[in-house]
Amino acid sequence: MTEDHVDKQRRRFLTVVTAGVGAVGGIAAAVPFVNSMSPSARAKAAGAPVRIDISKLKVGQMLREEWRGNPVWVVRRSEEMIESLNAVEDELLDPQSSVATQQPTYVDGEFRSVTPEVLVVVGICTHLGCAPVQNFAIGADSGLGEDWQGGFYCPCHGSKFDLAGRVYKGVPAPTNLVVPPHRFEGESTIVVGEDPEGVA
Amino acid sequence: MSRILTKALEWVDDRFPLTKTWNEHLAEYYAPKNFNFWYYFGSLAMMILVIQIVTGIFLTMHYKPDAEKAFASVEYIMRDVPWGWLMRYLHAVGASMFFVVIYLHMFRGLLYGSHQRPRELIWLLGCVIFVALMAEAFMGYLLPWGQMSYWGAQVIISLFAAVPYVGEPLAEWIRGDFVVSDATLNRFFAFHVVALPLILVGLVFMHIVALHKVGSNNPDGIDIKKDKDANGVPKDGIPFHPYYSVKDLVGVVVFLIIYLAVVFFMPEFFGLFLEKDNFLPADSLQTPSDIVPLWYFTPFYSILRATTEDLMWFVRGLVVLTVIVAFIRTSNLAGRGAAAVVGAAFIIATFIYAPKFWGVVLMGLSIVALFLLPWLDRSPVRSIRYRGWMYKAALTVFVISFVILGYMGMHNTSGYDLFLFQNVVWAQICTMTYALFFILMPLYTVWDKTKPEPERVNFK
Numbered sequence: 001m002t003e004d005h006v007d008k009q010r011r012r013f014l015t016v017v018t019a020g021v022g023a024v025g026g027i028a029a030a031v032p033f034v035n036s037m038s039p040s041a042r043a044k045a046a047g048a049p050v051r052i053d054i055s056k057l058k059v060g061q062m063l064r065e066e067w068r069g070n071p072v073w074v075v076r077r078s079e080e081m082i083e084s085l086n087a088v089e090d091e092l093l094d095p096q097s098s099v100a101t102q103q104p105t106y107v108d109g110e111f112r113s114v115t116p117e118v119l120v121v122v123g124i125c126t127h128l129g130c131a132p133v134q135n136f137a138i139g140a141d142s143g144l145g146e147d148w149q150g151g152f153y154c155p156c157h158g159s160k161f162d163l164a165g166r167v168y169k170g171v172p173a174p175t176n177l178v179v180p181p182h183r184f185e186g187e188s189t190i191v192v193g194e195d196p197e198g199v200a
Numbered sequence: 201m202s203r204i205l206t207k208a209l210e211w212v213d214d215r216f217p218l219t220k221t222w223n224e225h226l227a228e229y230y231a232p233k234n235f236n237f238w239y240y241f242g243s244l245a246m247m248i249l250v251i252q253i254v255t256g257i258f259l260t261m262h263y264k265p266d267a268e269k270a271f272a273s274v275e276y277i278m279r280d281v282p283w284g285w286l287m288r289y290l291h292a293v294g295a296s297m298f299f300v301v302i303y304l305h306m307f308r309g310l311l312y313g314s315h316q317r318p319r320e321l322i323w324l325l326g327c328v329i330f331v332a333l334m335a336e337a338f339m340g341y342l343l344p345w346g347q348m349s350y351w352g353a354q355v356i357i358s359l360f361a362a363v364p365y366v367g368e369p370l371a372e373w374i375r376g377d378f379v380v381s382d383a384t385l386n387r388f389f390a391f392h393v394v395a396l397p398l399i400l401v402g403l404v405f406m407h408i409v410a411l412h413k414v415g416s417n418n419p420d421g422i423d424i425k426k427d428k429d430a431n432g433v434p435k436d437g438i439p440f441h442p443y444y445s446v447k448d449l450v451g452v453v454v455f456l457i458i459y460l461a462v463v464f465f466m467p468e469f470f471g472l473f474l475e476k477d478n479f480l481p482a483d484s485l486q487t488p489s490d491i492v493p494l495w496y497f498t499p500f501y502s503i504l505r506a507t508t509e510d511l512m513w514f515v516r517g518l519v520v521l522t523v524i525v526a527f528i529r530t531s532n533l534a535g536r537g538a539a540a541v542v543g544a545a546f547i548i549a550t551f552i553y554a555p556k557f558w559g560v561v562l563m564g565l566s567i568v569a570l571f572l573l574p575w576l577d578r579s580p581v582r583s584i585r586y587r588g589w590m591y592k593a594a595l596t597v598f599v600i601s602f603v604i605l606g607y608m609g610m611h612n613t614s615g616y617d618l619f620l621f622q623n624v625v626w627a628q629i630c631t632m633t634y635a636l637f638f639i640l641m642p643l644y645t646v647w648d649k650t651k652p653e654p655e656r657v658n659f660k
Binding site: 034037039040043047064068070071123127128129130131132133154155156157158170173174 | 351354355357358359361372373374375376377378379381383387484485486487488489490491505508509554555556612613614
């Protein structure tokens with residue numbers, strides 16, 4: 001076979017078409033591999049709602065539970081704690097909870113809860129995912145300065161949150177802590193991961 | 201006997217290029233005769249890679265990649281497996297020593313201009329190896345499933361979540377779950393043990409093939425191939441084997457003395473090689489009081505943490521400076537226009553996205569900058585011996601910045617662990633000087649007054 005009879009244009013066309021079809025096939029074949037790394041059905045099932053019994057939770061105390069592998073905090077706030085939320089407002093980045101992704105629509109923007117007394121938040125810092133620690137001491141005893149009204153402090157990068165999980169100004173965390181979907185079942189049980197009835 | 205061996209070799213050589221390969225890469229690979237101390241680290245890095253692979257294979261015989269069992273299986277290796285403690289300490293200390301050697305190897309490149317033409321591709325492959333090695337080390341660190349393993353992974357994977365729009369699903373995809381969990385451990389095991397070692401070995405192979413194609417640089421930075429004798433052998437070249445294979449053997453012995461001293465007498469190395477929080481099993485509900493990555497990541501981690509709202513104006517300043525440098529270096533309109541548009545887009549974006557995202561970007565750029573080095577360095581000479589004061593000063597500042605960044609990455613940002621300033625301020629200053637080393641390089645390497653290079657290599 002000599003080069004004279006080669007139709008260069010036809011050859012180029014066939015090369016491009018073959019490569020193109022091959023590339024499409026390659027991408028299609030990659031899809032199952034890439035998708036196999038997404039959360040499995042079991043991981044998703046583990047995201048099922050959890051029931052938290054708060055009947056033994058005393059005023060001013062906090063309870064830790066696990067939901068979707070994340071720590072969920074339940075705080076029964078005292079009168080003073082609720083009042084402190086107003087006092088710190090000027091130092092907060094987003095006191096009215098305007099970032100929609102951080103809480104469901106049915107919680108109050110300021111208290112960030114269904115009822116002012118009971119706060120439910122995901123205990124994961126919105127900066128880089130550390131678990132902040134509770135520091136409910138007030139003033140200099142807390143080690144966080146004279147003005148500290150109680151709240152949460154992230155040991156990783158120094159982010160501070162108030163008793164409604166609202167982030168302070170000038171810290172690395174960009175948004176308030178996440179309030180998970182939750183509803184009350186009777187007086188003393190909270191279901192985390194489910195919206196209240198009647199809310200879509 | 202020897203006739204039989206010769207026959208056997210001939211038989212093989214007819215079927216596989218054994219003698220040819222041996223000659224091309226060892227017995228007749230002519231390397232400059234003036235290699236000094238800094239030229240030990242390439243071969244040492246290869247040896248550590250082998251040590252890591254071998255000890256790793258023996259560790260996988262006993263380790264269980266299961267969130268319920270992983271921590272206990274490491275304790276089992278330490279206590280019950282015969283010589284298990286040795287395998288584990290060799291592997292854990294080996295990881296840190298790998299980075300010691302790699303950082304010195306990279307510094308050698310900066311000293312003698314080994315990144316310059318015609319060795320750009322060797323440098324690029326080396327940078328990819330560095331990134332792959334960081335991924336390998338990071339994923340390996342999750343496997344013991346201690347507190348620091350767990351929370352370190354949590355923080356680093358959350359970095360991806362800082363990317364606008366796709367971040368959260370991306371982080372979920374990497375973890376395979378909503379938090380770091382058994383799924384994450386299992387896949388990191390697969391990457392650490394199978395995927396990345398294969399990639400690393402392949403990259404190292406290409407790194408060496410590329411090196412042997414263009415030939416080794418040397419402390420004088422001059423091309424020895426320009427001056428050859430009647431046989432076509434560079435006058436300043438000596439065969440790699442036996443000259444450098446024997447020299448490297450000395451390096452290996454000294455290295456092993458240091459490495460094994462650490463393995464036997466201080467495997468934790470004051471909490472730097474094995475952090476104390478990692479002796480506690482992972483607990484997803486409680487963060488250690490201070491999350492610190494291993495020392496070899498701290499310079500980059502420091503840059504991440506240094507990027508706060510206060511730094512953003514300085515970052516914008518750097519962007520403006522970069523555009524100015526581009527304007528000075530390029531005279532054509534298209535190039536200048538592109539620089540201005542990209543710079544402006546960058547600055548506008550800094551007002552849209554939060555500093556958290558820019559921390560991730562700056563950290564990424566601090567590594568990307570290394571890749572660009574061959575094109576940023578415009579110096580007519582390679583070696584620091586013939587460069588002027590500007591490059592020497594810049595390199596000194598860069599190394600000091602890198603060390604301070606590394607030191608600050610191990611300490612709380614709000615503390616005062618160095619004189620004068622708060623830790624975060626030191627990290628911010630050094631982030632700036634780190635960036636300036638690269639951004640200003642196209643200027644100072646041209647302005648610098650260089651000395652004439654010698655005709656032949658010399659020993660200093």
